[in-house]
Amino acid sequence: MAEQSAGPAAIGVFCSYVPLELIEATGFRPQLITGLEAERSDPRLPANLCSYVRRCATFLDSQVAQQELSGLIVTDSCFPMLRLWDNIQERANFPFQYLLKVPRLNSQSAIDFFGRELEQLAEDLSLINGIAFDKEKLYSAIELYNHFRSLNQRLLKIIMVGGRPQLAARLTGLHASASLQNRRELNLQLENLLAEIEGSEPDVSKAQRPRLLVAGSHFIDHKLMSTLADLGGEVVGVDSCLYDRIDTDLIKADKNDPIPGLAAGYLYKTPCPRMRANREHLFQIGSQTDNGDYDGIIFLQMKSCALHSYNLPVWRNMMHETGVPLLILEIEDGEWASPRTVTRLEAFLESLRG
Amino acid sequence: MKKVDIDFYKRILIFGHKFKGYAGLEINGALAGMQLDHLEQEVSGELSVVWSSPLVPSEILTSFGVDSVTPETVAAFLASAGKGGELLLGSEANFHSGDCCSFQRIAIMALETGLVPVPQAFIATVPICDDNPRMSDFLSQKYDREYFLLDVPATRDQAAVDYTVGQLRELISFLEKLTGQAFDPERLTTAIKESNRTRFHWQKANKLRQTEAPVIYGVAPLRMTGGLLLQKLGSPELSEAMAGYENELSGRIRTKEFLPCRHRLLWLHLFPLFDNKFMQFIEVELGMMVVFEESSHVWWEEIDPIDPLSGLARRILDAPLAGTVERRIDTVLKMIKDYDIDGVVNFSHVGCKSLTGGVLFLASAIKKAGVPFLELSGDCLDNRSPATAQWRSRLEAFAEMLD
Ligand code: SF4
Ligand code: SF4
Numbered sequence: 001m002a003e004q005s006a007g008p009a010a011i012g013v014f015c016s017y018v019p020l021e022l023i024e025a026t027g028f029r030p031q032l033i034t035g036l037e038a039e040r041s042d043p044r045l046p047a048n049l050c051s052y053v054r055r056c057a058t059f060l061d062s063q064v065a066q067q068e069l070s071g072l073i074v075t076d077s078c079f080p081m082l083r084l085w086d087n088i089q090e091r092a093n094f095p096f097q098y099l100l101k102v103p104r105l106n107s108q109s110a111i112d113f114f115g116r117e118l119e120q121l122a123e124d125l126s127l128i129n130g131i132a133f134d135k136e137k138l139y140s141a142i143e144l145y146n147h148f149r150s151l152n153q154r155l156l157k158i159i160m161v162g163g164r165p166q167l168a169a170r171l172t173g174l175h176a177s178a179s180l181q182n183r184r185e186l187n188l189q190l191e192n193l194l195a196e197i198e199g200s201e202p203d204v205s206k207a208q209r210p211r212l213l214v215a216g217s218h219f220i221d222h223k224l225m226s227t228l229a230d231l232g233g234e235v236v237g238v239d240s241c242l243y244d245r246i247d248t249d250l251i252k253a254d255k256n257d258p259i260p261g262l263a264a265g266y267l268y269k270t271p272c273p274r275m276r277a278n279r280e281h282l283f284q285i286g287s288q289t290d291n292g293d294y295d296g297i298i299f300l301q302m303k304s305c306a307l308h309s310y311n312l313p314v315w316r317n318m319m320h321e322t323g324v325p326l327l328i329l330e331i332e333d334g335e336w337a338s339p340r341t342v343t344r345l346e347a348f349l350e351s352l353r354g
Numbered sequence: 355m356k357k358v359d360i361d362f363y364k365r366i367l368i369f370g371h372k373f374k375g376y377a378g379l380e381i382n383g384a385l386a387g388m389q390l391d392h393l394e395q396e397v398s399g400e401l402s403v404v405w406s407s408p409l410v411p412s413e414i415l416t417s418f419g420v421d422s423v424t425p426e427t428v429a430a431f432l433a434s435a436g437k438g439g440e441l442l443l444g445s446e447a448n449f450h451s452g453d454c455c456s457f458q459r460i461a462i463m464a465l466e467t468g469l470v471p472v473p474q475a476f477i478a479t480v481p482i483c484d485d486n487p488r489m490s491d492f493l494s495q496k497y498d499r500e501y502f503l504l505d506v507p508a509t510r511d512q513a514a515v516d517y518t519v520g521q522l523r524e525l526i527s528f529l530e531k532l533t534g535q536a537f538d539p540e541r542l543t544t545a546i547k548e549s550n551r552t553r554f555h556w557q558k559a560n561k562l563r564q565t566e567a568p569v570i571y572g573v574a575p576l577r578m579t580g581g582l583l584l585q586k587l588g589s590p591e592l593s594e595a596m597a598g599y600e601n602e603l604s605g606r607i608r609t610k611e612f613l614p615c616r617h618r619l620l621w622l623h624l625f626p627l628f629d630n631k632f633m634q635f636i637e638v639e640l641g642m643m644v645v646f647e648e649s650s651h652v653w654w655e656e657i658d659p660i661d662p663l664s665g666l667a668r669r670i671l672d673a674p675l676a677g678t679v680e681r682r683i684d685t686v687l688k689m690i691k692d693y694d695i696d697g698v699v700n701f702s703h704v705g706c707k708s709l710t711g712g713v714l715f716l717a718s719a720i721k722k723a724g725v726p727f728l729e730l731s732g733d734c735l736d737n738r739s740p741a742t743a744q745w746r747s748r749l750e751a752f753a754e755m756l757d
Contacts, residue, residue, distance in 0.1 A: 044714060045711070046710050048707050078484050079707055079711065080708075083679070089680070099509070099678070109517065116513055276491075279491065305453060306483075307488060309450075
């Protein structure tokens with residue numbers, strides 16, 4: 001087992017379809033690998049794999065990863081992710097390495113299949129921690145995460161109203177640090193943030209800023225959100241893969257047998273493009289845009305990500321129909337705050353202000 | 355979308371049907387002829403066609419009288435006629451990202467420009483790449499067609515088989531709705547028997563290629579295998595053509611029509627389809643004969659005609675290109691032994707994240723087995739800026755190294 005400074009040992013995850021509750025309930029701490037832990041992509045992997053996967057490969061090779069992580073859960077979310085798994089199998093040697101199969105459908109048979117997958121994962125995780133899997137603990141973890149989801153939903157509603165330009169950056173900043181901290185502490189911080197902003201009025205003078213949706217194929221750095229606010233915009237919506245897709249519904253689980261509910265909850269959450277149901281999600285964004293919820297949309301496309309690439313013409317078409325400007329920024333190797341990115345954002349916001 | 359005008363595509367198929375090229379094998383012409391017949395029947399409304407990914411069990415579609423065409427085949431035919439670059443340019447103008455595989459971008463543009471008719475529906479499996487299902491989803495929305503995703507996990511255990519069998523049942527219900535016909539198990543049994551016949555002759559033909567000296571140029575099977583064959587499994591015309599292929603090979607062995615062979619190559623993945631002279635350069639000029647290619651490998655067991663769904667599910671799950679890379683590695687290492695291979699060439703098609711992503715591990719396993727390995731990278735369909743000169747000099751050096 002890897003050395004830990006304090007608290008439970010960490011299990012690295014790479015995809016929002018891994019039920020973190022299960023990791024928590026088996027005595028581990030989930031740690032989201034953002035790809036930003038590494039300075040650069042692994043040059044040994046082909047450049048047509050997305051830089052997220054190539055950066056994760058670099059990180060997993062590092063001393064830091066060896067010290068921080070006791071295990072990894074990789075999903076068959078996309079083929080590059082499977083290649084990351086191949087890479088791990090070939091080179092890494094963490095005490096726990098697991099390939100979790102996540103269906104791309106949310107039919108009953110898919111839920112049943114995923115439920116069985118989760119049971120197996122729960123058993124294997126418990127085994128390595130030397131404990132018996134405890135359904136009650138899982139149920140408590142689901143409640144803890146549901147509380148997190150409901151706090152997020154409240155915050156997102158406030159963000160949507162506008163007049164608090166830095167709020168999206170603060171929320172995503174807390175999410176980014178979630179990978180390193182305990183969920184209870186994170187919930188506490190979200191509660192504090194809520195208390196702080198619920199006790200203050202939105203700054204209506206700032207409500208004239210262009211209202212932005214930031215969507216993306218992966219991790220959206222909170223610094224980018226902050227830059228957008230500094231440039232005179234206001235992020236009122238976030239739709240990206242690596243946060244928990246935080247507008248997601250609460251998980252409805254049975255106390256005596258929580259796994260089926262957990263499986264259903266994850267397969268029904270806001271669908272990313274790997275899921276068959278993704279098109280409905282895009283329609284929903286389309287209708288929000290139609291309703292005037294956004295003045296502009298910024299789409300961050302991870303270079304070489306086929307899953308999201310096929311949505312680009314759909315986004316363009318949708319924005320063409322609604323007349324809402326769309327900026328597609330292709331991101332590779334942590335260019336979040338590069339001068340080139342900032343210049344393009346500036347120009348986009350300028351055009352929105354007319 | 356432009357009005358459909360299939361003339362250009364038809365001319366490509368007629369050319370493929372009539373001209374055998376330097377390899378001179380009957381089966382290539384037969385397969386192009388089969389495509390041509392089906393295209394004409396589709397246009398006249400006699401045949402309903404769906405676009406499917408290579409691992410969709412076409413026997414099920416055949417049992418409903420539905421023909422399946424893989425979009426990759428359409429793209430390959432168009433690229434071999436030198437149309438790839440032009441269509442890819444058009445796809446850029448339509449905001450399709452260069453990150454999408456060029457097979458899919460060309461197929462999208464083939465519909466957009468009316469070169470081929472819009473199919474009735476789209477059916478995709480999760481393996482062997484993310485591109486085909488995503489393209490199918492996109493096109494089904496664009497043309498308001500039904501889309502079926504056959505969800506397949508990345509492992510091969512019993513749970514994966516059971517889940518996939520369930521998916522195949524869903525596919526049957528989908529086809530019942532699409533065609534308005536009830537499923538007829540007997541028609542599926544007939545299609546499975548034909549598919550088993552194809553498999554039988556295909557395997558025998560593969561075995562015949564294990565001879566000391568080759569009797570065919572590898573370009574011929576390279577051109578026909580993959581999606582072009584898999585999409586027609588279950589059809590009697592295909593089993594007939596495959597029996598002919600086996601006969602042609604055994605006939606050539608009987609009459610000792612052995613071809614000169616400096617080195618025996620195993621070819622992995624694709625080859626530049628737009629350059630008709632490329633394989634000829636390797637096989638005729640350099641004398642490096644492709645004695646076997648990954649796409650010809652028959653990896654599945656005979657399927658039980660009475661209870662076919664689990665066999666069909668296993669065929670998808672066991673595909674060496676599906677899932678994790680280790681099964682591809684094991685398969686390639688076995689091919690090296692079976693075909694007494696001197697060197698392996700992998701053409702890494704840049705758009706293919708799924709397969710090129712695993713080449714690193716494949717290369718290291720092949721080298722560990724003491725067999726020289728060469729990787730060529732590029733876009734096998736895009737004739738705009740091919741690196742053919744560079745590929746040729748690397749192949750020359752490879753041939754010398756093998757000497
Ligand atoms: S960015 Fe795209 S390709 Fe990369 S891991 Fe995520 S979904 Fe897969
Ligand atoms: S080349 Fe690769 S990405 Fe392209 S269609 Fe074939 S398997 Fe898919």
